Amino acid sequence: MTEQANTSAPASGSRASVKKLKTAARATAYQKEWFMGLKEKVESGEPLAIVNADVPQEILRAMDIPYVVNQWWSAVCSAKQMAPHYLNLLNECGYRQDLCRYCSLALAAAIDPEPEKGPWGGLPKPTVAITRLTCDSQAKIFELLAQEYGVPFYPLENTVPLQIPDEWWTKARRNWDELFEPHRLDLMVEDFKGLIRFLETNTGKTFSESRFKKVMKLVNEQAEYNKKTRDLIARTIPAPVSITDTVQTVMVPQWQRGTEWAVDIARSLYEEVSDLVERKEAANPNERIRLAWVGRGLWFNLGFYQHFEEKYGASFIWSIYLGLAADAYARYGEDSLRTLASRFVGMEDMLHMPPWNSDWYVKEAKLNQIDGVVHLISDSCTQGAGGTYFIKKAFEAAGIPVLQLRADPVDARSWDDSAMIKELEQFLEERVKVRA
Amino acid sequence: MAIKSRAYETIEQAYRHSKETVIEWKKQGRLAVGCIGSDVPEEVLIAGGILPVQVFGNPEANSSLAEQYLEKGFDPLTVSQFEQVVNGSYTFLDRLVISNSSDAVIRSYYYLRAIRKMEPHMPVPPLYFFDFLHTPFRMSGMYNRDRLCALIREVEGWSGKEINTQVLQEAVSVCNRTRRLLHELNELRQPTAPKVSGTQMLKLIGASMVMPRELYNDLLAEFLEEARTGSELAGVPVFVTGSPQDHTFLYEVIEACGGLVAGEDHEMGFRHVKDLVDECVDPIDGIVDRYHLRPPVSGQATVSRRVKDLANAVEQSGAQAVVFYVHEKHDAISWDYPSQRKALEAKGISVLMLEDQPYGPVPEETKRKITQFITTIKGGRS
Numbered sequence: 001m002t003e004q005a006n007t008s009a010p011a012s013g014s015r016a017s018v019k020k021l022k023t024a025a026r027a028t029a030y031q032k033e034w035f036m037g038l039k040e041k042v043e044s045g046e047p048l049a050i051v052n053a054d055v056p057q058e059i060l061r062a063m064d065i066p067y068v069v070n071q072w073w074s075a076v077c078s079a080k081q082m083a084p085h086y087l088n089l090l091n092e093c094g095y096r097q098d099l100c101r102y103c104s105l106a107l108a109a110a111i112d113p114e115p116e117k118g119p120w121g122g123l124p125k126p127t128v129a130i131t132r133l134t135c136d137s138q139a140k141i142f143e144l145l146a147q148e149y150g151v152p153f154y155p156l157e158n159t160v161p162l163q164i165p166d167e168w169w170t171k172a173r174r175n176w177d178e179l180f181e182p183h184r185l186d187l188m189v190e191d192f193k194g195l196i197r198f199l200e201t202n203t204g205k206t207f208s209e210s211r212f213k214k215v216m217k218l219v220n221e222q223a224e225y226n227k228k229t230r231d232l233i234a235r236t237i238p239a240p241v242s243i244t245d246t247v248q249t250v251m252v253p254q255w256q257r258g259t260e261w262a263v264d265i266a267r268s269l270y271e272e273v274s275d276l277v278e279r280k281e282a283a284n285p286n287e288r289i290r291l292a293w294v295g296r297g298l299w300f301n302l303g304f305y306q307h308f309e310e311k312y313g314a315s316f317i318w319s320i321y322l323g324l325a326a327d328a329y330a331r332y333g334e335d336s337l338r339t340l341a342s343r344f345v346g347m348e349d350m351l352h353m354p355p356w357n358s359d360w361y362v363k364e365a366k367l368n369q370i371d372g373v374v375h376l377i378s379d380s381c382t383q384g385a386g387g388t389y390f391i392k393k394a395f396e397a398a399g400i401p402v403l404q405l406r407a408d409p410v411d412a413r414s415w416d417d418s419a420m421i422k423e424l425e426q427f428l429e430e431r432v433k434v435r436a
Numbered sequence: 437m438a439i440k441s442r443a444y445e446t447i448e449q450a451y452r453h454s455k456e457t458v459i460e461w462k463k464q465g466r467l468a469v470g471c472i473g474s475d476v477p478e479e480v481l482i483a484g485g486i487l488p489v490q491v492f493g494n495p496e497a498n499s500s501l502a503e504q505y506l507e508k509g510f511d512p513l514t515v516s517q518f519e520q521v522v523n524g525s526y527t528f529l530d531r532l533v534i535s536n537s538s539d540a541v542i543r544s545y546y547y548l549r550a551i552r553k554m555e556p557h558m559p560v561p562p563l564y565f566f567d568f569l570h571t572p573f574r575m576s577g578m579y580n581r582d583r584l585c586a587l588i589r590e591v592e593g594w595s596g597k598e599i600n601t602q603v604l605q606e607a608v609s610v611c612n613r614t615r616r617l618l619h620e621l622n623e624l625r626q627p628t629a630p631k632v633s634g635t636q637m638l639k640l641i642g643a644s645m646v647m648p649r650e651l652y653n654d655l656l657a658e659f660l661e662e663a664r665t666g667s668e669l670a671g672v673p674v675f676v677t678g679s680p681q682d683h684t685f686l687y688e689v690i691e692a693c694g695g696l697v698a699g700e701d702h703e704m705g706f707r708h709v710k711d712l713v714d715e716c717v718d719p720i721d722g723i724v725d726r727y728h729l730r731p732p733v734s735g736q737a738t739v740s741r742r743v744k745d746l747a748n749a750v751e752q753s754g755a756q757a758v759v760f761y762v763h764e765k766h767d768a769i770s771w772d773y774p775s776q777r778k779a780l781e782a783k784g785i786s787v788l789m790l791e792d793q794p795y796g797p798v799p800e801e802t803k804r805k806i807t808q809f810i811t812t813i814k815g816g817r818s
Contacts, residue, residue: 094774096791099767133571136539136735136768143738144771155738157576160536160545160567164553183582190575353543354550379508387543389505390550406508 020283021245023268027252030265031076032120034256038066039124047127047203050106050145054132055156056344058219059196061258062212063205069255070131073123074105075297080119084413086112100137101408102296102378107141110148125149128202130195132156134348154198156191159184161349168350169327169360176331176342188341213336215258222257223330225266226250229273230326234368238287239317240276244305245283247297250321257329288313289434292365294320294391295376298407307421311436312428318368324351327360354387358394365400372432373402374424403427439631439666443658444640447647451639454492454646455525461487461648462528467595470526470561471645472517472544473535474703474733475568477723479713480588481533482649483607484595490645491526493517495683495796505547511766512795513680514540521548524559531594533587535566537703538735539768564590568727570736581724588720604719610649615709617656618644622706624663627673627698627754631666634676634697635687641708642682671696672813675755677746677776678734679763679793680704686761689798693807694814699753701746703733734769742772743779750785757786757813759806764792786813 042048049060049067060067077083083101086108091097093111095104106123109115115122128151131142139155146153161181165171171179196207233239233246249269253262276282291308293316298304308314328350333339349356365373373395377388388404395402403424407415428434450457458468468487471478481488493516502519510518520526534545545565551558567583569576588599597603618641624632640659644652674695680702681687687697701707711730713722731737731745750758758780762770770791777787788809790802798806 094777096770099770137771139736139738140768140771143740144775147740155571157569157571157579159569159579160542160565162565162567164549183579187575187579194573194575353546355553358550377507387547387550388507390547390554393554 021241021249021269021272023265023272024245024249026268027249027265030261031252035120038068039121041066042124047205048124049128049130049199049203050123050126051129052103052131052134052138052142054134054344054347055130056192056195056340057255058212058215058258058340058343059192059199059207062215063196063199063203063207064211065199065203065205068106068123068126070103070106072251072255073109074102075251076119077105077109082119087413100141103137104141107145107148110145126151128199129153130156132344133158152198152202154195156195157187158348159187159345161346164355167359167363168346168356169363172328172342172346173330174332176333176339180342180345184345185338185341188345189338192337192341209336216331216336216339218259218263219257220330220332221263222253222266223325225263225270226322226325227327227330229266229270230322231367232270232273232277233317233322236277237290237369238282238284239290239315240273240282241317242283242305242309243293243297243316243319243321244303246322247319250325251297254321254325283317284309284313284315286313287315289315289371289428289432290318290369291316291432292318292361292368292370292373293376294361294373296378297321298376301415301417304417304420308424308428311425312434314372314428314432314434316374318364318370320351323360323364327364352386354390355394357386358391361391362394362398362400365395366398370400372428373400374427375402375404377404377406378408379406401427401431403431439663441659441662443655443662444636447643447652447655447659448639450647450652451643454489454643455528457646457648458487458489459528467530468528469594470521470529470532471535472532473537473541473566474708475535475537475727476533476566477584477587477727479604479607479611479719479723480584480591480599482610483588483599483603484591484597486530486591486595487648488645489526489529490642490682491517491520491532492642492682493795494520494525495685505551506544509765509767510540510543511538511679511763513682513763513766514538514544516795518544518547521560522551522558526561527559529561531564532561533564533566535568536570537733570728570732572729577724577728580728581720584720584724601719604723605715608713608715608719608722610653612712612715613653614644614649614656615712617653617660618706618709620660621656621663622699624660624666625696625698627696627756630669630671630673630696630698631663633669633687633691634674634700635684635691637697638681638684638687638700638705641705644709669696672757672810673698673753673755674810675750675753675758676700676705676761677702677758678761678769678790679766679795681761683796685797686759689803689806690759690810693803693810695757695806695810698755699749701731701734701749707731707733734772735766737772739772739775742769743775746772746776747779747783750780751783755785757788757809759809760787760789760791761793762789762791763795 051067053071086105089108109123129142129146131138143153165179253265256262305316331339331343392402468489470489470491472491478488493513499515499519501523502515536542548560552560568580672695682704711726713726780787
C-alpha cells in the first residue's frame with residue numbers, strides 16, 4: 001500500500017504494488033511524513049482523536065484536532081504485515097479468532113505491551129475516540145479501545161431510510177434534501193452539535209464556522225477533481241492508470257480531506273492522468289479487458305492485481321475508492337452543518353445497502369466500460385458484505401460477469417495466494433472469455 | 437416435575453403451532469402484523485386492533501433459500517427468520533414491521549425491501565421499518581418519540597381505526613397485565629422454591645408474542661394460580677445469556693442434565709416482558725421510555741453496559757452459573773465476553789462459554805460440556 005510498506009518483508013503470497021504516477025508516490029510518501037508530524041504534535045500536548053471512517057472528520061479538521069482514521073490505520077498495519085501480530089494479541093486476551101478484523105487493529109495496538117513497535121513507532125495515545133453505530137461491533141470495539149487508553153468515547157447514531165431513491169448519484173451534490181428524509185438529517189445535525197460540544201469540552205479546542213465553511217469548500221474542490229479523474233479514466237481505452245495507482249492516491253488525501261494538500265493531490269492526480277491521456281500512455285498498453293474491483297482493497301497484497309495485467313491484459317481500472325470519491329462526497333448547501341450531515345447520513349446506504357449500492361455499481365461499470373467484476377467479500381464483516389446477492393444479480397442483468405472472491409482485506413493469515421490466482425484466472429478464461 | 441394444566445396446554449399449543457393461532461385470528465377478518473426485532477411496540481398494534489406476531493425461525497428446517505440472499509456473516513437465527521419470510525411461511529401476514537435491534541436485522545430489512553423491488557413475485561409482505569435508536573441520550577429518545585408517532589399514523593392507515601390516547605392507554609394496560617402475570621410466574625422459577633421450569637417460562641413468554649392478548653392473559657392467570665400449588669422443582673439454577681433462543685432445545689438440555697434455567701437476558705426470554713409501561717403518564721411517553729431506557733439487547737449495548745446488565749440480571753435470578761450460548765456468526769456479543777466473564781467470576785459465579793453454536797438442536801459435544809459443567813457445580817455444592 002505504501003512506499004514504506006514496500007520495504008517490509010511481505011507475508012507469504014503478498015506482493016507490493018508497483019506504482020507509476022508521481023502523484024501516487026507523493027501521496028504515499030506523505031503518509032509517513034504526516035504521521036510523524038502528528039506524533040510530534042501529540043507529544044507536545046496537542047489532542048488526538050481516533051475515529052471510524054464514517055465519522056464526520058470535517059468537524060475535527062475545522063477544530064484543528066489531529067485524528068487517525070481506524071480503517072486507515074488497519075490498512076497501514078496490514079500493508080506493514082503487522083495485522084497477524086495484532087490479531088493474535090486480541091486472541092490472547094480472550095477475543096475469539098473470527099471476530100471483526102478490519103476495525104479491531106487499533107484496539108489491538110492499544111493493548112500491545114510494546115506499542116512503539118507498531119508501524120512508524122506506533123499509534124500515539126488518543127485524547128478521544130469517536131465512532132458511528134453502523135454495525136453492532138462498533139460501540140463495543142471503540143468503548144474497549146477508549147477504556148484501554150482511559151479516554152472518553154462518543155458514539156454517533158445511525159438511522160435507516162424508509163425510501164429508496166432512484167439514481168442517488170444524480171441528486172447527492174445539490175438536491176440531497178430530496179434523497180434523505182428530513183428527520184434523519186435533523187437527528188444527524190443534533191448529533192453533530194453534541195459531538196462538537198464533546199470535542200470542545202474534552203480537547204479545549206474551539207469550533208469556528210468560518211474555518212468549517214472553508215473545510216467544506218476544500219472537500220468539494222477535492223471531490224470535483226476526483227470526478228474529473230474518474231470521468232477521464234472511464235472514457236479512455238486503454239486506461240491511463242489502474243487501481244494500483246489510484247486507490248492510495250485517492251484514499252490518502254481522502255483521510256486528509258478539507259486541507260489544501262488534499263486538494264493539491266486530487267488536482268495533481270487529475271493533471272497527471274490528463275497528461276497521460278494526451279500522450280496516449282496507458283497503464284497497460286496491452287489492455288484487452290477492463291475489470292472492476294468491488295469491495296475493500298486487498299491491503300496486504302496490493303500487487304495482486306498486477307499479475308492479471310501481465311498475463312491476460314486484464315486491467316483493474318475501477319475501485320469503489322475513486323468511484324465514491326467522485327460521486328458520494330461533494331455537497332453544496334447554505335447550512336454547512338446540515339450539508340455535512342447530508343454527506344454522512346446516507347454513506348452506509350450508498351456503500352452497503354441494496355439497491356443503493358447495486359444500482360450505482362452498475363452505473364459505474366457501464367460508465368467505465370467494464371468487462372468483468374471481482375467482488376471481494378469478507379465473511380468476518382457483516383457490514384462490508386452489503387447485499388452481495390443483489391450486486392451480483394444487478395451486474396448479471398446488465399450482462400457483466402462477476403466473481404465473488406472470499407477473503408479478509410487485512411488478515412493475511414487466511415490468504416491462499418495460489419488458490420485466489422487460480423480462481424480469478426478461471427473466471428477470466430471461462431466467464432470473461434480472455435486467454436493468457 | 438413441572439406442573440401442566442388445561443390453561444398451560446392451551447398456551448403451549450399456541451406456542452408450538454403459532455401460525456395456526458394467527459390464521460384462526462385472521463379468519464375473523466382481522467389484521468395480523470409480523471414483527472422482527474425486539475423494539476416493535478406491541479401496544480400500538482394492539483391499539484389498532486391488530487394481532488402482533490413475532491416471526492420465529494424454524495430450528496429444524498434448513499435455510500437454503502435465505503442463504504442465497506444473505507452473506508455468510510449473518511447469524512443463523514436471523515437467517516432462519518428470513519427464510520421463513522421468503523419461503524412463504526408467513527404469507528398470511530398483512531404487514532411486516534422490522535425494528536433495528538441488530539445490524540443483521542437491519543440488513544434483513546434492506547434485503548427484503550430489495551427483494552420486493554427486484555423480485556416482486558416473492559412472498560414478502562409489505563414492509564415497515566421502525567427506526568428505534570438505542571443510545572441512552574435525550575436526542576435518541578426524542579427521535580424515537582417522533583418515530584413512534586409516525587408508526588401510530590401508519591397503523592391507523594392499516595386498520596382504518598383512530599388510535600387516540602384512550603385506546604392506546606387501554607392497549608398499554610393489556611400489555612402490562614401480561615407482563616405483571618409473567619413477573620409473578622417468574623417469581624415461581626426463582627431458586628428459593630422453583631415451581632416453573634425455564635423451558636415452560638420460555639414457551640409461556642413466546643406464546644405471548646403470537647396469541648390474541650386478552651385470551652392469553654386469562655389463560656395465563658389461570659395457570660399462575662395452578663402453578664402456585666405445584667410441587668417444587670430441583671436443579672442447579674442456571675442463567676442463560678448470549679444469542680436469542682426462540683425454541684426450547686437449549687433449555688431442555690440444561691434442565692435434562694440437572695440444571696434449572698432461573699433467568700435469561702436474551703430477547704425471547706424474560707427481558708421481553710421485564711419492563712412495564714408507566715400507566716400514569718402520556719402513553720406515547722410511557723411507551724418510548726419503556727423501550728428506550730430498558731437494558732439494550734446484547735448487540736446494541738456497549739461492553740460496560742452489558743457487563744453491568746448481565747451481572748444485575750444474574751444476581752436477580754439467584755443463578756449460581758451462567759451459560760453463554762452464542763450462535764455461529766453472532767459476533768458482536770463476543771466482544772463482551774472477556775469482560776463479562778471477569779466480572780461474573782469475581783462474584784463467584786461459574787461460567788460456561790459455548791460459542792460457534794448452530795441454531796436448532798444442541799450438538800452432542802455441547803450437551804456433554806453442559807452436563808459436565810452442571811455436574812461440577814453440583815459437586816461443588818455437596
